[in-house]
Structure formats: C-alpha cells, structure tokens
Amino acid sequence: MRSGGGHAIRHLRDVGLIANSRSLISKVAEFERLTSPILRSPAKTFDWKVGDTMTRAFAGEVDGRQVVVFAAKEGPYQGKVLSAVVADSAQMAQWGLP
C-alpha cells in the first residue's frame, strides 16, 4: 500500500466496503483485512494496465462482490497495490470473472 492509501481504498470506500468515517490508519487496516485473502489466494489473476502502469490483477470475493486488486509490476510503486475495484457486470465480463 502506498502512502495515503491511494485509489485502492477510495474505490472500496465508495461502494461501502470500507467505512468512510474511520481514520486513515483504520481504513488501511480494513483494506488489508479485506484484500489479504485475495492476494494470498486469488480466484483468478491476470495482467492489466492501470493508468499507464502494468499490474498483476488479483480477483476474489468480498461479501458476495467481485473485488479486483491491482499490484504494480513496474515503476516507482512496483510490488505495491495501485488500485482496487468492485467489478460491475461489464468489468466482470471484460476480465472473465464468474
């Protein structure tokens, strides 16, 4: 995770998976609690460009929703989480998620 949590936390906050009212430290901890199982044991992985950075995407389920976590494969944040999304139906089709 990069300093400030980045887009990854903001996207999951937007859909209510992470509470908005908590401190940043709490939000980072909650993000890690939700996504660690996906990073350790993803249902699917694939390469995908986030912005202009090649990432490895890790997909899995959180509370019945398909979450995709993107970790940078290159650049200054290599190895760190760049973003995360709850996939909508179009994205699930795009990424071949069940």
Next chain:
Amino acid sequence: MSKLTDAITWSGRGATLSLFALFPTGLSAAVHRPSGDASSRVKMYHLEDVDERLRGRTCREYDLSFDELPLNLESVVLAWLDAALTAGADVAWFAFEGSFDFDHVLTADVASQVFAMGSQRSIQLALDDRTRLATGWATKVVDLREQVGL
C-alpha cells in the same frame, strides 16, 4: 488510441480524469464545477497527509467520470484546472490512476503520468504522448514542485 486515452479509460467504465489540487493551510473553498461540464459524476476526496509531506497544505482529489472519452479533452482539463486555481489552489494537476503518493507529488519518476498542471502563474498541458514522455516535460513537472516548495 494514444497511451493517454488508454490510461484514462483503463477500467472499462468510460473515462475517468483525476484532478489533484494543493491548497494553502486553512483554505477550504470549494472547487466549482465549470459551466458546461459534461462529466456524469464528480467525486471529491480529502487526501490525508498523516506524515505531513505537504508542509501543512491540504490535498484534494476530484475524480471526474465520463460515460465516454470526452472529445474536447483539452477544454475539460483547462476548465477544471482554472476552477481549482480560482478556488485558491497553489497548484493543481491531472494525473493517471495509481500515480499519486505523498512522497511522489510532481516528482520526476511520475512525471510521465502527469498530463496537465497549473499554478497561479501558468497552466501547462501534455495531452499528446510525445510531449508527456519527453525529458522536457519531466523537468517542467519538477520545476513546478520546486516552485511550490515541496
């Protein structure tokens, strides 16, 4: 398609433009949506600078969502930069998803992910890949960082 258009449509959900703006301490003026703006949704976030990398400034991010890639990208970018600077931002810039980090604000290693930026002195654009990927653009990005004392 250019690298820039690929980058701002990466998610497959239309296009998203991320605007970042640094405000002086204590200034909480709203950035008003420019007239005629065609974004379908604007989300604003206060970015929490817990380690005080911004020397007391506050940073806000505005994610502008469009159902489709805006044809008038330059106008959109200029209008929003102007709106942020009019609201009192010291500096504002557009950059790709995943580029922001408090330790890398307008640094050389993320300069190729910044495609427009402005201060109270000037606005500079790099909407074509060639300009954005050139060494000269990185120099301008770092100059702006130094100009605002980061």
